[in-house]
Amino acid sequence: MATSFESALNTLPAELADAVRAQLPQPFTGHLSARDVTALEDASGLKGHELLLALLPLAASFSQAPVSHFEVGAIARGTSGDVYFGANLELAGEALFHSVHGEQSAISHAWLAGETGLKEIVVNASPCGHCRQFMNELNGAEGLTIVLPGQDNGHLHHYLPYAFGPKDLGVEISLMAASGQNMQLASDDQLVLAALEQAQLSYAPYSHSPSAVALECDDGQVFVGRYAENAAFNPSLPPMQMALAAMARHRVGFERIRRAVLVELGNGQISQASAARSALEAISPVELERVCAS
Numbered sequence: 001m002a003t004s005f006e007s008a009l010n011t012l013p014a015e016l017a018d019a020v021r022a023q024l025p026q027p028f029t030g031h032l033s034a035r036d037v038t039a040l041e042d043a044s045g046l047k048g049h050e051l052l053l054a055l056l057p058l059a060a061s062f063s064q065a066p067v068s069h070f071e072v073g074a075i076a077r078g079t080s081g082d083v084y085f086g087a088n089l090e091l092a093g094e095a096l097f098h099s100v101h102g103e104q105s106a107i108s109h110a111w112l113a114g115e116t117g118l119k120e121i122v123v124n125a126s127p128c129g130h131c132r133q134f135m136n137e138l139n140g141a142e143g144l145t146i147v148l149p150g151q152d153n154g155h156l157h158h159y160l161p162y163a164f165g166p167k168d169l170g171v172e173i174s175l176m177a178a179s180g181q182n183m184q185l186a187s188d189d190q191l192v193l194a195a196l197e198q199a200q201l202s203y204a205p206y207s208h209s210p211s212a213v214a215l216e217c218d219d220g221q222v223f224v225g226r227y228a229e230n231a232a233f234n235p236s237l238p239p240m241q242m243a244l245a246a247m248a249r250h251r252v253g254f255e256r257i258r259r260a261v262l263v264e265l266g267n268g269q270i271s272q273a274s275a276a277r278s279a280l281e282a283i284s285p286v287e288l289e290r291v292c293a294s
């Protein structure tokens with residue numbers, strides 16, 4: 001049974017819990033503006049990353065971990081000063097490679113919101129090797145601070161010495177900073193166009209196969225995910241997983257998906273179709289619509 005937002009709130013220091021109740025938009029989907037952060041600092045007396053450490057139980061309350069029952073909460077602070085919550089996502093009964101890690105959820109949250117870099121990431125458990133590698137792909141990775149409960153803060157490369165990264169494969173761009181890609185697709189279908197827009201913003205410097213997913217729910221809400229590739233390949237975050245993690249942060253059940261669209265290149269070096277279909281089949285009877293761009 002996942003932890004509810006209310007029960008997570010009850011674990012916070014009283015002044016902070018009161019301030020969260022009074023100031024946060026409801027329902028809270030894990031995004032605090034820099035102004036919200038300042039207001040919570042003033043109300044709680046907790047400053048900087050101390051505030052974010054105290055808020056981690058709220059981030060972890062977005063977790064869906066039916067396999068591990070280990071709830072990871074992560075909070076990323078973007079260069080704008082806004083902060084973005086994330087949590088781990090596991091698909092019940094499915095192979096573990098479908099999982100999204102808490103750090104990946106928070107980072108993709110920031111990226112989808114338009115951030116082009118991160119200052120720090122605060123996590124309730126030490127980042128696994130997969131996440132250290134995923135974060136090494138980020139714009140400004142060398143300056144990224146990792147904040148953990150009860151430990152001195154350290155830069156990412158303290159946690160990932162002798163790193164293998166984009167430059168080792170001759171790639172000079174980086175995740176979150178990459179500029180848009182030119183993809184052409186004729187359609188007047190709004191969901192297809194939403195996926196196309198995200199595919200143009202996706203990051204695929206190794207396969208040169210940009211892609212994105214758009215999921216439409218029964219109430220018309222649309223959730224999107226962009227492909228985030230990695231120099232070490234396996235830690236890449238597929239677009240379907242990114243979109244499902246966004247749904248989890250909004251506490252929208254996967255049974256509410258009515259349409260699912262994948263946009264990718266028709267002649268790409270790789271395709272996300274079978275991986276996206278496999279993840280979708282695990283949580284929904286809806287058929288994936290694959291739409292090819294050039």
Ligand SMILES: [Zn+2]
Pocket residue numbers: 101102103127128129130131132
């Ligand atoms: Zn991890």
